[in-house]
Amino acid sequence: MITLALSKGRIFQETLPLLAAAGIEVLEDPEKSRKLILPTNRADVQVVLVRASDVPTYVEYGGADVGVCGKDTLIEHQAEWGTHGLYQPLDLQIARCRMSVAVRADFDYATAVRQGARLAVATKYTAIAREFFASKGVHVDLIKLYGSMELAPLTGLADAIVDLVSTGNTLKANHLVEVEHIMDISSRLVVNQAALKVKQASLRPIIDAFAKALTVSA
Numbered sequence: 001m002i003t004l005a006l007s008k009g010r011i012f013q014e015t016l017p018l019l020a021a022a023g024i025e026v027l028e029d030p031e032k033s034r035k036l037i038l039p040t041n042r043a044d045v046q047v048v049l050v051r052a053s054d055v056p057t058y059v060e061y062g063g064a065d066v067g068v069c070g071k072d073t074l075i076e077h078q079a080e081w082g083t084h085g086l087y088q089p090l091d092l093q094i095a096r097c098r099m100s101v102a103v104r105a106d107f108d109y110a111t112a113v114r115q116g117a118r119l120a121v122a123t124k125y126t127a128i129a130r131e132f133f134a135s136k137g138v139h140v141d142l143i144k145l146y147g148s149m150e151l152a153p154l155t156g157l158a159d160a161i162v163d164l165v166s167t168g169n170t171l172k173a174n175h176l177v178e179v180e181h182i183m184d185i186s187s188r189l190v191v192n193q194a195a196l197k198v199k200q201a202s203l204r205p206i207i208d209a210f211a212k213a214l215t216v217s218a
């Protein structure tokens with residue numbers, strides 16, 4: 001059995017065409033079903049639904065053989081736990097967005113940075129934020145949040161946030177502006193290294209089909 005770990009939402013939806021290219025069709029819609037293990041048209045392939053931040057953990061420890069997760073999730077996972085046995089063969093170019101710094105529209109970020117002010121930065125992505133501000137030589141106090149980061153500058157909890165931006169609509173709706181583009185984000189295929197050896201015969205064709213589908217769409 002090959003087990004593929006996916007998170008619900010954009011990553012699940014955008015992985016479906018790649019699975020189709022590998023001849024795999026998921027037989028239940030996670031938005032309608034409460035099931036966490038979804039069957040596919042292949043008796044030897046199943047999908048498990050996990051939180052995005054749990055995908056690397058499932059694949060690393062063999063709860064899943066393969067998974068799809070964002071570069072943001074991978075960087076944070078590696079910073080906290082290191083890498084053991086996670087093979088990352090492909091950038092799938094899906095669920096694309098960017099990691100940015102945003103502040104209230106009335107906060108003069110450039111001046112604060114120039115004057116060497118110490119910034120309070122709220123984020124779920126502490127490793128990425130720490131590395132980014134360290135590389136700029138900006139002193140920050142990081143405040144760890146688990147969601148709704150946009151609220152932090154509005155309530156006075158923080159001067160700035162580090163968060164994912166896709167359309168920019170969430171920032172705009174909350175009167176925040178992007179002041180730094182930290183990095184582009186997209187989702188990667190991650191594979192358990194031991195599974196790649198032991199289940200080579202069934203895993204390789206799937207990885208190859210994904211790679212081919214990417215080349216065609218590029």
Ligand code: PRP
Nearest residue numbers: 147148163164165166167168169170171
């Ligand atoms: C992300 C991010 C922003 C939003 C940005 O949240 O944290 O809140 O998307 O998208 P936009 O620029 O298109 O408005 P997501 O919906 O992934 O959920 P999360 O808060 O659980 O991370």
